[in-house]
Amino acid sequence: MARELQHGATIWDVARKAGVSITTVSHSLNGKGNISEATRERVRAVASEMGYVADAMARGLRSSKMNAIGLVFRSLDSLGNYGPNGVDVFMKLAGAAAAETLNRNLGLMLVPDLSRGPLPPFSMSLDGYIVFAPHLDDPVVALLEKRGIPYVTWDRDPGRPDFRNWVAHDDAASTRVVLNHLAAAGAGSIAYVGGTDRNAWNFDCEAAYVAWCLETGKEPRIYHVPERDGVEGGRQVGARILGDGMPGAVFCLTGRHASGAAQAMQECGVRIPGDLLVCTGSDSEHSRQHKPPISALDVDIPAAAAALVERLCEVMEGKSGSDPVLLVARFLHRKSTSPGKTRNQQKRGF
Amino acid sequence: MARELQHGATIWDVARKAGVSITTVSHSLNGKGNISEATRERVRAVASEMGYVADAMARGLRSSKMNAIGLVFRSLDSLGNYGPNGVDVFMKLAGAAAAETLNRNLGLMLVPDLSRGPLPPFSMSLDGYIVFAPHLDDPVVALLEKRGIPYVTWDRDPGRPDFRNWVAHDDAASTRVVLNHLAAAGAGSIAYVGGTDRNAWNFDCEAAYVAWCLETGKEPRIYHVPERDGVEGGRQVGARILGDGMPGAVFCLTGRHASGAAQAMQECGVRIPGDLLVCTGSDSEHSRQHKPPISALDVDIPAAAAALVERLCEVMEGKSGSDPVLLVARFLHRKSTSPGKTRNQQKRGF
DNA sequence: ATGAAAGCGCTAACAT
DNA sequence: ATGTTAGCGCTTTCAT
Numbered sequence: 001m002a003r004e005l006q007h008g009a010t011i012w013d014v015a016r017k018a019g020v021s022i023t024t025v026s027h028s029l030n031g032k033g034n035i036s037e038a039t040r041e042r043v044r045a046v047a048s049e050m051g052y053v054a055d056a057m058a059r060g061l062r063s064s065k066m067n068a069i070g071l072v073f074r075s076l077d078s079l080g081n082y083g084p085n086g087v088d089v090f091m092k093l094a095g096a097a098a099a100e101t102l103n104r105n106l107g108l109m110l111v112p113d114l115s116r117g118p119l120p121p122f123s124m125s126l127d128g129y130i131v132f133a134p135h136l137d138d139p140v141v142a143l144l145e146k147r148g149i150p151y152v153t154w155d156r157d158p159g160r161p162d163f164r165n166w167v168a169h170d171d172a173a174s175t176r177v178v179l180n181h182l183a184a185a186g187a188g189s190i191a192y193v194g195g196t197d198r199n200a201w202n203f204d205c206e207a208a209y210v211a212w213c214l215e216t217g218k219e220p221r222i223y224h225v226p227e228r229d230g231v232e233g234g235r236q237v238g239a240r241i242l243g244d245g246m247p248g249a250v251f252c253l254t255g256r257h258a259s260g261a262a263q264a265m266q267e268c269g270v271r272i273p274g275d276l277l278v279c280t281g282s283d284s285e286h287s288r289q290h291k292p293p294i295s296a297l298d299v300d301i302p303a304a305a306a307a308l309v310e311r312l313c314e315v316m317e318g319k320s321g322s323d324p325v326l327l328v329a330r331f332l333h334r335k336s337t338s339p340g341k342t343r344n345q346q347k348r349g350f
Numbered sequence: 351m352a353r354e355l356q357h358g359a360t361i362w363d364v365a366r367k368a369g370v371s372i373t374t375v376s377h378s379l380n381g382k383g384n385i386s387e388a389t390r391e392r393v394r395a396v397a398s399e400m401g402y403v404a405d406a407m408a409r410g411l412r413s414s415k416m417n418a419i420g421l422v423f424r425s426l427d428s429l430g431n432y433g434p435n436g437v438d439v440f441m442k443l444a445g446a447a448a449a450e451t452l453n454r455n456l457g458l459m460l461v462p463d464l465s466r467g468p469l470p471p472f473s474m475s476l477d478g479y480i481v482f483a484p485h486l487d488d489p490v491v492a493l494l495e496k497r498g499i500p501y502v503t504w505d506r507d508p509g510r511p512d513f514r515n516w517v518a519h520d521d522a523a524s525t526r527v528v529l530n531h532l533a534a535a536g537a538g539s540i541a542y543v544g545g546t547d548r549n550a551w552n553f554d555c556e557a558a559y560v561a562w563c564l565e566t567g568k569e570p571r572i573y574h575v576p577e578r579d580g581v582e583g584g585r586q587v588g589a590r591i592l593g594d595g596m597p598g599a600v601f602c603l604t605g606r607h608a609s610g611a612a613q614a615m616q617e618c619g620v621r622i623p624g625d626l627l628v629c630t631g632s633d634s635e636h637s638r639q640h641k642p643p644i645s646a647l648d649v650d651i652p653a654a655a656a657a658l659v660e661r662l663c664e665v666m667e668g669k670s671g672s673d674p675v676l677l678v679a680r681f682l683h684r685k686s687t688s689p690g691k692t693r694n695q696q697k698r699g700f
Numbered sequence: 701a702t703g704a705a706a707g708c709g710c711t712a713a714c715a716t
Numbered sequence: 717a718t719g720t721t722a723g724c725g726c727t728t729t730c731a732t
Contacts, residue, residue, distance in 0.1 A: 008497060010710085020719085021718065021719045021720080022709090022711095022719090023711085023720080024717085024718060024719075026710070026711060026712085027711090027712095032711090032712085033712090035717070036717060036718090039717080039718085051496070054471075054709080054710070055411070055475060055708090055709055055710070057407045057411045057708085057709080057710090058411050058708070058709035059471070059709080059711075060710090061407045061411050061708090061709080061710075061725065061726085062709080062710050062723085062724055063710085063712095063724085064724075066407065066472075067471040068459065091441030091444060091445055094444060095423075095460075098461075099462055102462045102467070105468060105470055105471060106470070107459050107460075107461070107470050107471065107472040107473070108459065109418070109457050109459045109460075110444065110448040110457075110459075110460060119403060120452060120455055121404075121406045121417040121456075121457065122406045122417065122418055124358060124403045124406070125405060146401070285635030286639070289636070289639030289640075290639075360724095360725060361725060361726065362725080370702075371702065372704095372725090372726080372727095373704080373727085373728085374702060376726070376727060376728085377727090384701055384702085385701070386701060386702090389701080389702085405724090405726070407725080409725080410726090411708050411710085411724085411725080411727095412727045413708085413726085
């Protein structure tokens with residue numbers, strides 16, 4: 001149906017009905033200017049009675065503010081399988097960010113990968129962007145940078161150490177928490193399984209692992225599995241690890257890899273946690289539902305979303321120079337790293 | 351930083367640089383009017399060289415088209431825990447819809463519940479809406495209706511039988527598929543566990559269950575658990591069902607309920623599928639990861655998103671009178687309803 | 701084949 | 717305390 005017909009009342013309609021000028025309407029509704037309280041009230045009443053809502057585009061055109069921010073949806077491909085890791089984290093973040101932006105009366109626009117294809121009409125008019133896990137030399141970041149659009153990132157930009165508008169977990173600290181926990185639980189040697197995406201998470205966790213090995217005098221055992229290979233990739237690496245000689249523990253960054261690796265090894269008769277401890281750097285349904293449940297680092301998604309949106313708002317307001325925001329990952333201690341637990345605890349999924 | 355500085359080139363800048371009028375630029379870029387191919391090419395070249403992108407708001411103001419649609423985020427509360435069911439379906443749909451809208455060069459805006467709080471600035475300017483599972487007398491639908499904004503719904507609007515712009519699974523048919531499967535697998539009596547939200551899914555599945563019982567001469571056994579009670583609610587209903595006398599099968603609409611019910615009953619010594627068949631109407635990580643995996647109806651989310659977006663585009667273009675789109679849910683036959691399967695199949699998670 | 705000019709609905713100087 | 721007016725950047729008649 002033609003929107004023209006139904007298109008809501010304009011500021012003119014309100015002005016006419018209230019018997020004032022459009023300026024008065026604008027000022028009344030926006031709490032600006034010098035308007036008598038009586039008039040202000042009357043205008044407000046008329047406006048709300050008419051269901052008047054200022055046209056976002058007209059307003060935006062004038063103030064060059066869209067009142068909406070974008071959330072970049074990198075690599076749609078990887079979402080193709082809608083696995084718990086791809087979608088889970090990203091989409092939960094989208095939900096939490098939407099809640100967060102609503103509080104500030106901003107819209108949240110999902111923008112699937114800006115770096116390929118024609119730009120969606122709105123993409124360059126948005127007030128700011130949240131970029132999820134930029135990788136090395138990310139073209140999306142380059143585009144935003146070139147156009148001077150404010151943005152913050154989840155995880156630091158691995159190629160740009162001076163860019164400081166990011167929010168992330170303290171990956172180095174989290175990694176040490178895990179490794180120390182594993183060592184304390186009796187793991188003599190710990191194998192590490194990272195992903196292949198060139199993002200800060202992979203880089204920093206691996207670096208922390210290597211540093212920790214150096215400090216504790218252990219021999220690093222590093223494996224890489226492409227994120228997209230998911231559980232199956234995990235199974236394969238599990239087999240490889242077994243082939244290379246069973247370690248005391250395995251730390252898989254990705255939840256799906258952890259689940260796959262544990263699965264494959266259990267099928268070979270390895271008992272978890274009896275023979276081997278397993279832990280993941282990213283909690284997901286896979287780690288929660290695995291038998292036994294797999295210990296994991298957990299992203300506090302609402303906190304992350306809140307921090308990202310808040311920081312972005314600061315940047316949009318021109319504030320700069322703040323430090324990056326480091327969140328603490330929660331460590332969820334579960335059965336997979338608890339040798340010697342009773343049957344009862346096991347049953348409760350702990 | 352002040353956007354003014356960085357604000358991209360305007361149509362004027364392009365016109366000046368190309369030595370033509372803004373009309374020529376507009377026409378060249380939009381393939382309208384009578385412009386010589388030479389000029390058109392030159393303008394295009396200049397524009398792309400300058401990285402010119404038409405301002406979405408200015409364009410929208412003129413054409414009163416936003417080129418973006420909204421996806422209503424009903425009841426954020428229920429997403430509060432970001433459990434696999436809330437997020438799973440809704441967020442996957444958001445992702446798929448974003449991909450789908452991108453193909454049409456439309457933006458997708460996440461709009462958290464229009465019915466409470468102040469309207470987000472954009473919400474009333476969007477070209478159309480996808481409303482996810484409207485419930486009876488849904489205020490969001492009422493608002494959209496009042497303002498004449500085109501919308502489609504996922505699942506029919508239970509209170510408005512004449513509204514036909516919806517996409518959903520054929521719940522009646524799907525329910526029968528499940529019940530027949532359960533009966534064929536040897537279930538003499540089948541208990542049904544539905545949710546309490548007043549949406550079409552709950553209504554239609556239950557109606558189909560009752561009808562099927564009537565036809566087959568079975569006594570209906572109906573239980574209700576609030577969606578938000580999740581796995582714990584499932585555990586409780588599992589206990590209740592056991593208390594009322596164990597049936598041959600349980601059909602839980604919600605995946606989390608199914609998982610909880612199965613869990614509680616298994617802890618009481620019930621063997622699945624040996625003593626009892628369990629099936630859910632909504633596949634999720636919970637049903638997939640349960641031991642044994644729980645048979646489920648599965649939403650083809652990309653198909654649903656595609657259908658929703660396509661239908662919405664039709665509605666926005668003024669086409670009307672099309673029939674609702676009925677999708678077929680896939681039935682995923684798993685171990686929980688396969689009595690007498692071999693050990694091997696069991697191992698493969700089938 | 702090209703350009704001038706009128707708005708779209710709003711905000712913010714600038715009158716009054 | 718209220719009103720007039722000039723644009724924001726664009727599309728679209730209507731001239732030329």
